[in-house]
Amino acid sequence: MNGVHDCGGMDGLGPIRRVSNEPVFAHDWERRTFALMLVANANSYWNIDESRHFIERLDAVHYLQSTYYEHWIHSMEAMLIEKGVITQQEVDAKIAAFSAKQGTQQCR
Amino acid sequence: MSAHPRAHADDDEQGRPANHGHHHAPPEDILVRVRALEALLVEKGLVDPAAMDVLIDAYEHRIGPHIGASVVARAWTDPDFKARLLKDANLALEELDVSRLQSEDMIVLENTPEVHHVIVCTLCSCYPWGVLGLPPNWYKSPPYRSRVVREPRKVLQEFGCDVAPETEVRVWDSTAELRYMVLPERPAGTEGMTRHELAALVTRDSMLGVSKVAAPIEAATA
Numbered sequence: 001m002n003g004v005h006d007c008g009g010m011d012g013l014g015p016i017r018r019v020s021n022e023p024v025f026a027h028d029w030e031r032r033t034f035a036l037m038l039v040a041n042a043n044s045y046w047n048i049d050e051s052r053h054f055i056e057r058l059d060a061v062h063y064l065q066s067t068y069y070e071h072w073i074h075s076m077e078a079m080l081i082e083k084g085v086i087t088q089q090e091v092d093a094k095i096a097a098f099s100a101k102q103g104t105q106q107c108r
Numbered sequence: 109m110s111a112h113p114r115a116h117a118d119d120d121e122q123g124r125p126a127n128h129g130h131h132h133a134p135p136e137d138i139l140v141r142v143r144a145l146e147a148l149l150v151e152k153g154l155v156d157p158a159a160m161d162v163l164i165d166a167y168e169h170r171i172g173p174h175i176g177a178s179v180v181a182r183a184w185t186d187p188d189f190k191a192r193l194l195k196d197a198n199l200a201l202e203e204l205d206v207s208r209l210q211s212e213d214m215i216v217l218e219n220t221p222e223v224h225h226v227i228v229c230t231l232c233s234c235y236p237w238g239v240l241g242l243p244p245n246w247y248k249s250p251p252y253r254s255r256v257v258r259e260p261r262k263v264l265q266e267f268g269c270d271v272a273p274e275t276e277v278r279v280w281d282s283t284a285e286l287r288y289m290v291l292p293e294r295p296a297g298t299e300g301m302t303r304h305e306l307a308a309l310v311t312r313d314s315m316l317g318v319s320k321v322a323a324p325i326e327a328a329t330a
Contacts, residue, residue, distance in 0.1 A: 004250075005231055005232065006230070006231060007230065007250045007253050007254040008228075008230030008231075008253060008254060008257045008258075008281065009230075009254060009257050009258045010250075010254040011254070011258075013250040013251045013254045013255070014250075014251045016246050016249065016251045016252045016255065016263065016266065017246060017249070018244070018246045019245065019246075022244055022245060024167060024168045024172075024241065024242055025164075025168070026245075027135075029135075029138060029139050029142045029143075031164050031168075032142050032143075032146055032160070033142050034163075034164070034167070035159075035160035035161075035163045035164050036145065036146050036149065036155065036160060038163055039155050039156065039160050039163060040149055040154060040155050042159070043154060048284045052231070052232050052284070055232065056231075064250060067245075068233065068245065068248045070138055073138060073141055073142055073145065076145065077141070077145055080145075080149075085152075085154070086148055086149070086152070090148055091144060091145065091148065094144035094145075094147055094148050095140055095141060095144045097144075098140045098143050098144050098147070099140050
C-alpha cells in the first residue's frame with residue numbers, strides 16, 4: 001500500500017533533527033508502550049508486517065505530526081480491537097476511568 | 109564532534125519542532141490511553157507487568173551499541189572472524205552469542221576507501237536491535253528516511269561525515285526480515301590498541317554509516 005509512510009525520496013519533510021545524548025525513551029509512557037507491544041504479542045496476535053500495516057493505516061496528517069510511540073499505541077489498540085482481544089467499549093471505559101482519576105489528582 | 113548540528117532549543121525531546129501546528133492527540137491523552145491499555149491487558153491476564161519491566165531494563169541497560177562495537181573490534185583484530193562476519197553475519201553473530209531478537213537476517217557491510225555504506229529504513233524503523241539496541245529518533249523520522257536515499261552525500265555532510273568524491277556511496281534499505289550493520293573503517297593510529305580499547309572508539313553512528321570512527325587523538329579531544 002502506498003502512502004505517506006513510503007517517504008523514501010520525498011521532498012519537503014524538513015531538516016533531520018538530532019538530539020545529543022538522547023535517552024532510549026524520552027518519557028515513561030514511551031517505555032510502557034514499547035514493552036506493552038512486545039509483551040502483549042508474546043500471545044502472537046500479530047506479526048511484525050501486520051503491526052507495521054496498522055501504523056501505515058493511520059491518517060496521513062496524524063502520522064506526520066505524531067511521534068513514533070504514538071504510532072505504536074494507536075496501532076496496538078486498533079489491532080487488539082480488530083482481532084477481538086478487547087473491545088472499543090472496554091478501552092473507552094478504561095480511558096474514562098483514568099481520565100476521571102487524573103482530573104481528581106490534579107484538583108488536589 | 110563539534111561539527112554536528114545540535115537540535116534547536118525549542119525542539120522537544122523527540123527532535124520534533126515546537127509550535128509546528130496542531131496535534132491530533134495531545135500527550136495527556138496519550139498518557140491516559142497507554143495506562144488504560146496496559147491496565148486492560150493486565151486485568152485480562154494477557155500481559156505480565158513484570159515481563160514488561162524485564163524488557164525495559166534490557167533495552168535501557170543491557171542491549172545497545174556496545175554490543176555492535178565489540179563485534180567491530182573483534183572483526184578489526186581477527187581476520188578470520190571478519191571474513192565469516194562479512195560472508196554470513198547470522199552465523200558469525202551466533203558465535204559471539206549476539207541474539208537476533210526479531211529473528212531477522214543480518215548482513216554486515218564493510219566500509220572501505222572505495223565504498224561507503226549507509227543504512228536506512230524508508231518505510232518505518234527497521235534496525236539491527238541485537239547489535240545496536242533501539243534506534244534514535246532521527247533514524248525513525250521522515251526527514252532522514254526521505255532524504256538519505258535521495259541526497260546521501262548531503263545528508264552525510266550534515267552528520268559531519270566526510271566521504272571523498274571518488275568513494276562510492278551505497279544506501280541500504282532495511283526490512284523487517286533483513287537488517288544491516290556497517291563495519292566501519294579502522295582508523296589509523298590504533299595499531300597497538302587492545303580489542304577493548306578499540307571497541308570504546310566505535311560509535312553507534314559509525315555502525316549506521318552516518319559517521320566514521322575517529323582516530324584516537326580526535327576521539328580524545330572531541
